[in-house]
Amino acid sequence: MSSTITCRALKTYLSPLRRLIPSLMLSNHDSKPAIKEEPLNGNLPRPPTSYTLTNSMRARLTTAFHANLTLSSAPTADLGPDVPNLSLTFDHQTPTRLRLLIRDAAAARWTVPRDVVSLDPDGPEHKLPGATRQLVYSYDASPFGFCVTRANAEENAPALFDTRKMDFVFKEQYLEISSKVPEGANVYGLGEVNSTFKRKFASEKDGEEMGTVTTLWCRDTPVPRDRNVYGAHPFYMEMRDGKAHGVLLLNSNGMDILLTPGKITYKVIGGMLPFFHSYTL
Numbered sequence: 001m002s003s004t005i006t007c008r009a010l011k012t013y014l015s016p017l018r019r020l021i022p023s024l025m026l027s028n029h030d031s032k033p034a035i036k037e038e039p040l041n042g043n044l045p046r047p048p049t050s051y052t053l054t055n056s057m058r059a060r061l062t063t064a065f066h067a068n069l070t071l072s073s074a075p076t077a078d079l080g081p082d083v084p085n086l087s088l089t090f091d092h093q094t095p096t097r098l099r100l101l102i103r104d105a106a107a108a109r110w111t112v113p114r115d116v117v118s119l120d121p122d123g124p125e126h127k128l129p130g131a132t133r134q135l136v137y138s139y140d141a142s143p144f145g146f147c148v149t150r151a152n153a154e155e156n157a158p159a160l161f162d163t164r165k166m167d168f169v170f171k172e173q174y175l176e177i178s179s180k181v182p183e184g185a186n187v188y189g190l191g192e193v194n195s196t197f198k199r200k201f202a203s204e205k206d207g208e209e210m211g212t213v214t215t216l217w218c219r220d221t222p223v224p225r226d227r228n229v230y231g232a233h234p235f236y237m238e239m240r241d242g243k244a245h246g247v248l249l250l251n252s253n254g255m256d257i258l259l260t261p262g263k264i265t266y267k268v269i270g271g272m273l274p275f276f277h278s279y280t281l
Helices: 003-017
Strands: 051-058 065-071 085-094 097-104 135-141 144-150 168-170 175-180 186-193 203-205 208-216 228-240 243-249 255-260 263-268 273-279
Touching (some): 051 144, 186 208, 208 228
Antiparallel strands (some): 051 065, 168 175
């Protein structure tokens, strides 16, 4: 797909809702701010995409969990065809680190080389005693969604990362996944951008409550306010109840990360979804 066609399709698709998805794909991306206002009531003009978990299997010699994800909703033509079959892996790598990998089951995708970042999303699986695991996961099979919680969390405590009943899109050149976050979440990171230390989930303009967007797209420029600059760091840390947990999406493709009250959304233009969840005791 040519960049001209991609940009034209994006503009046609997004203009009615004043959205920028992803902002870096537009022809004048280097003049666009990294953080842009996002109407909270701007729903996507398409039916929700959903997958169903099938053929689940726990590895015999490691702590890994494998499954297939099959497209269960009608395919959508916006931004290209949906990938019909995905593979899913959960793997406890250390007592405080959990890896989740969602990838195209039939085609290879670009991933960050291990000599750049020593975390390998497709590397060997681990064998970790259950009693030592400080992070646990659960999932809904249909429509597929997962959550990550602390092992010692109270029964009704909010999950650290929760994609259940949220939009999930997986195409060749567009990936979207969202997680719920508590109202007033204390989130830090997601750069490189010259902005406030604590990230904003809402702002107000002309009496309308808005969300914010951070674009990860490296460019050589002085440090303008609220714009993407030299680095891309798709990692955030959240402080909750005096404890910290971190979420890394090990993907070097350009992306927008939307922060709206109660939700964080990743919109990525390629690759896989290798998430690393870490927890500080």
